[in-house]
Amino acid sequence: MYPSRFRYEAPRSLSEALDLLKLYGEDAKILAGGQSLTPMIKLRFTSFEVLIDINNIPGLDYHRADSDGTLHFGALCRHSDLEHSELLHRQQPTMAAAAPLIADPIVRNRGTLVGSLCHADPQGDWASVMLALNGEIIAASAEGERVIPVSELVVGPFQNALRQGEIAVEARVPAPKGTVSGDYLKLERRVGDFATVGVAVALESSGSTVSRAGIALTGVGPQNIKATAAEQALVGNSLNSGTIDQAARLAAEAAQPKTDHRGSAEYKRHVVQTFVSRALANRQPARAA
Amino acid sequence: MEERRVNVTVNGEPKVADVEPRMLLAHFLREVLGLTGTHIGCDTTNCGACTVNFDGKPIKSCTMFAVQADGHEVETVEGISRASELHAVQEGFKEEHGLQCGFCTSGMMMTAKALLEENPNPTEEDVRWALSGNLCRCTGYQNIVKSVLWAAEKMRSEAAVRR
Numbered sequence: 096m097y098p099s100r101f102r103y104e105a106p107r108s109l110s111e112a113l114d115l116l117k118l119y120g121e122d123a124k125i126l127a128g129g130q131s132l133t134p135m136i137k138l139r140f141t142s143f144e145v146l147i148d149i150n151n152i153p154g155l156d157y158h159r160a161d162s163d164g165t166l167h168f169g170a171l172c173r174h175s176d177l178e179h180s181e182l183l184h185r186q187q188p189t190m191a192a193a194a195p196l197i198a199d200p201i202v203r204n205r206g207t208l209v210g211s212l213c214h215a216d217p218q219g220d221w222a223s224v225m226l227a228l229n230g231e232i233i234a235a236s237a238e239g240e241r242v243i244p245v246s247e248l249v250v251g252p253f254q255n256a257l258r259q260g261e262i263a264v265e266a267r268v269p270a271p272k273g274t275v276s277g278d279y280l281k282l283e284r285r286v287g288d289f290a291t292v293g294v295a296v297a298l299e300s301s302g303s304t305v306s307r308a309g310i311a312l313t314g315v316g317p318q319n320i321k322a323t324a325a326e327q328a329l330v331g332n333s334l335n336s337g338t339i340d341q342a343a344r345l346a347a348e349a350a351q352p353k354t355d356h357r358g359s360a361e362y363k364r365h366v367v368q369t370f371v372s373r374a375l376a377n378r379q380p381a382r383a384a
Numbered sequence: 385m386e387e388r389r390v391n392v393t394v395n396g397e398p399k400v401a402d403v404e405p406r407m408l409l410a411h412f413l414r415e416v417l418g419l420t421g422t423h424i425g426c427d428t429t430n431c432g433a434c435t436v437n438f439d440g441k442p443i444k445s446c447t448m449f450a451v452q453a454d455g456h457e458v459e460t461v462e463g464i465s466r467a468s469e470l471h472a473v474q475e476g477f478k479e480e481h482g483l484q485c486g487f488c489t490s491g492m493m494m495t496a497k498a499l500l501e502e503n504p505n506p507t508e509e510d511v512r513w514a515l516s517g518n519l520c521r522c523t524g525y526q527n528i529v530k531s532v533l534w535a536a537e538k539m540r541s542e543a544a545v546r547r
């Protein structure tokens with residue numbers, strides 16, 4: 096058997112899960128889709144005493160929109176649910192573009208959006224999407240709930256800001272104020288590989304003026320990077336070849352790529368620039384608010 | 385050593401076993417139930433040789449613990465033929481030479497079966513997309529795709545006859 100021994104708990108409700116987390120403290124580990132954790136357990140890259148499997152908790156597999164456009168994603172909403180989501184295709188083009196590019200179709204049947212954010216893999220795609228959208232996580236504990244912006248959730252490679260005893264129960268995307276458009280572009284060597292470079296673009300505009308811009312980068316730094324200067328270059332302006340070029344250049348400057356088996360640093364920086372300008376020029380509109 | 389009881393339906397039959405929580409579903413199928421049609425081709429959740437259908441959806445059985453299958457339905461390659469009659473997907477792989485060494489084949493067929501249950505009339509692109517998590521080191525995929533399209537057509541014509 097590959098993994099070392101652990102005790103297994105399969106709580107049937109959130110409150111039971113929170114009680115177990117409190118009981119076992121730092122000896123406990125949460126299992127969601129298991130598509131990052133289980134491979135690590137098999138390779139013995141992580142160890143713990145008690146595995147708390149949240150897959151049997153009913154009512155966490157939802158994703159839905161409020162009437163104002165706020166989007167909610169439960170902890171058991173899987174990548175494949177998002178890949179086939181009519182709601183995202185209608186309302187959230189950046190997420191709709193990213194979902195089919197996560198891992199491979201079999202992994203997508205299990206892996207979750209929330210688990211992916213908690214995992215804080217610098218190569219993860221969802222964190223970039225959520226940074227571009229100003230996404231948040233709702234963390235629940237026996238003491239209550241708190242909201243953590245995704246920009247604060249990821250504190251380092253594979254390190255998140257959740258406290259002992261907390262479960263991330265939901266991811267949230269705030270309601271847009273303008274017309275939504277966006278895209279996610281990913282260069283991968285083959286299906287199922289992590290990004291050589293990924294670029295998330297999420298815009299809100301009123302008329303031809305950009306009122307909010309989100310741009311974030313995958314695979315080109317020690318964690319996902321929010322390209323703030325590039326975002327600022329767009330806000331208050333309309334999109335034309337001048338503003339697009341400038342934003343693309345600033346995003347490439349924000350990247351911190353390293354040369355590795357996926358490509359040279361120079362090449363990756365170049366792809367960032369190309370992808371940002373391409374995503375801005377060809378971005379998909381939301382079909383309805 | 386603490387064991388947990390698992391009640392799981394495998395290929396339509398209820399199975400009960402006590403297993404260590406750390407036992408992977410792939411090992412449970414192969415070593416406890418003797419269903420060695422499910423293969424293990426990697427240690428990194430990359431290859432898809434271990435694909436089984438879990439409540440009707442393809443999953444990598446090397447990346448789920450057997451205890452997680454408690455209360456669920458698992459279908460393996462051993463369960464897809466009816467008595468001596470091959471499943472259309474199996475027939476397709478035979479007719480179109482969809483295998484060489486056969487190591488990836490059971491995983492391929494489980495993914496293909498789930499695809500055809502959801503989408504009886506897939507395009508070549510749909511088939512390639514659905515199979516993109518199953519790796520084959522022999523065939524170059526051409527004949528695998530043909531096999532699945534062959535099966536799709538056979539299943540559609542059978543459904544038309546039944547109607």
Ligand SMILES: Cc1cc2nc3c(=O)[nH]c(=O)nc-3n(C[C@H](O)[C@H](O)[C@H](O)COP(=O)(O)OP(=O)(O)OC[C@H]3O[C@@H](n4cnc5c(N)ncnc54)[C@H](O)[C@@H]3O)c2cc1C
Binds near residue numbers: 199205207290429
């Ligand atoms: C072959 C392969 C290719 C992949 N390719 C990509 C890719 O291209 N892009 C990409 O972004 N990802 C990729 N992944 C990772 C995949 O997206 C995972 O599904 C994801 O990273 C983790 O989500 P999960 O639900 O599987 O979490 P798990 O593996 O169950 O958990 C991951 C970590 O998060 C913690 N955790 C999970 N859920 C919660 C929660 N609700 N509250 C608190 N903590 C929690 C766990 O304790 C664990 O530490 C790939 C995985 C594989 C196996």
Ligand code: FES
Binds near residue numbers: 423426427429445
């Ligand atoms: S054995 Fe390779 S993915 Fe399961």
Ligand code: FES
Binds near residue numbers: 482520522
């Ligand atoms: S037939 Fe040999 S791996 Fe596919």
